[in-house]
Amino acid sequence: MTTRPIAVVGASAAGITAAEALRRAGWTGPLTLIGDEPHLPYDRPPLSKQLLHGAWEPARLMLRTAEQLAPLDLDLRLGTRATGLDVATRTLTLDDGQRLACAGVIIATGVAARTLPAADGLTGVFTLRTLDDALALRDRLSGGPRRLVVVGNGVLGCEAAAVARELGHEVTLIGREPVPMAAAVGPGMGELLADEHRARGVRLLTGEVAAFEPAAAADRPVQVDGVRLVDGSRLPADLVLLAIGSEPAVGWLTDPALDTTDGLGCDAYCAAAPGIYAAGDVARWEHPVHGRPLRFEHRMNATEQAMAAARNLVAELTAEAVNGTAEAAGDGAEPPERRPFAPVPYFWSDQYGLKLQAYGLTTGADQVETTVLDRDARRAVALFGRAGRAVGVLACALPPRQLRSLRALVATPVLWEEARDRLREATTVG
Amino acid sequence: MTGRTGRPTAPTDPHGATAMKITLDADKCCAAGQCVLIAPEVFDQRDEDGVVVLLDAAPPAEQHTAVREAAAICPAAVIEVQE
Structure with missing residues (x-):
């Protein structure tokens, strides 16, 4: 019988942690790590903080060195996107057309930044999710003061606004909610932080974007020149950052056996289906303590959930092997047990x-x-x-x-x- | 590396009796304090800003599991463990 791999789809914090945890849990078979970005696993929280600021270079964000990756014996496929998953046979389809029949799969594809169709085709409009996003925006924030409009006053928008102010740019932060970050930190804390942003010189506005206005020049590509709001007012802008939230990257998961409303639905063990687990931003699971499905886009959860999902997948495969073959049951090893994932969630944000x-x-x-x-x-x-x-x-x-x-x-x-x-x-x- | 059997083997701890050396990249610390919660005899935080402080760079064997856990869980990937 040929040996099928475990595939981890997504090569960011959750993905690399899952790969390491699979090895620690005893998986000695082939291990494939698939990432759609060209980069080795890197850390995202500094993108809107130290990297955007210029205090850190990309090398600082790398989560593992080549020496640390080597012992994992990974079949590492960067710049590769998974395009489908057949749940019953645990078979992945990749964007190079390859099909990969797996012993188990851990899905850690994260989320993608939301965009606005109105900004299509304009240069100077950015999102901030990937290293390439952050470097592109940082490049435009160097070399003289700019007028930056941050659309979206959630945590990411506020962090980026703080960095841009520290770099001396003219910053307007606009959101639909009157109090920044209110959904994440509550109205009282949001007000307190709004005071800090104002004191630092950020202009805070409540409103909704109607359109992005191009510069008059007929050059292609067309550079953004301003943001028109629904109330008719206009904000001049050299740069626009869209920080309007994200969508779980589940578009490729079309098998009806999976529940993909707001992320990939999992049970308390982080299992979406037999042999298929999820971790990190993309995973919505039944938290056993809170008794309802939860999904977190927090750095801490990516690590903790990846470790839990990996352990539980190995436990499930071990049980499968024990049930499937007589000699496997006789090796005297203590079979690991699956455990519900019950973390105390943690998140942080740095502003000024x-x-x-x-x-x-x-x-x-x-x-x-x-x-x-x-x-x-x-x-x-x-x-x-x-x-x-x-x-x-x-x-x-x-x-x-x-x-x-x-x-x-x-x-x-x-x-x-x-x-x-x-x-x-x-x-x-x- | 062990052979590719395709079947999970029992978790082993080949490091139990060997020495452990911890190094920190404290500039990257985000002051989450998770390491202190997991291994309070090995890690602490500075009072002023919460940045990690190493109490024991070569902890005894009974601390090794907790240290590995702390290194794996650190949300800023600050802790490096050599065994």
């Missing part, structure tokens, strides 16, 4: 000198209470609740020791009042 850090769930809350501890220092905490229980906590500019103690507060949802008392204690001591 401020660090935002959150444990648990901050989106989907029905109750948010923000406590400003020091307005000038922008030091604040926010507690997020759902159905009477605290599910998330977010801190801005909090000392590390205090911050770490907050994780336990929301590791399992506790009653709102109890969490609020404990939060007050944790942030008043020391």
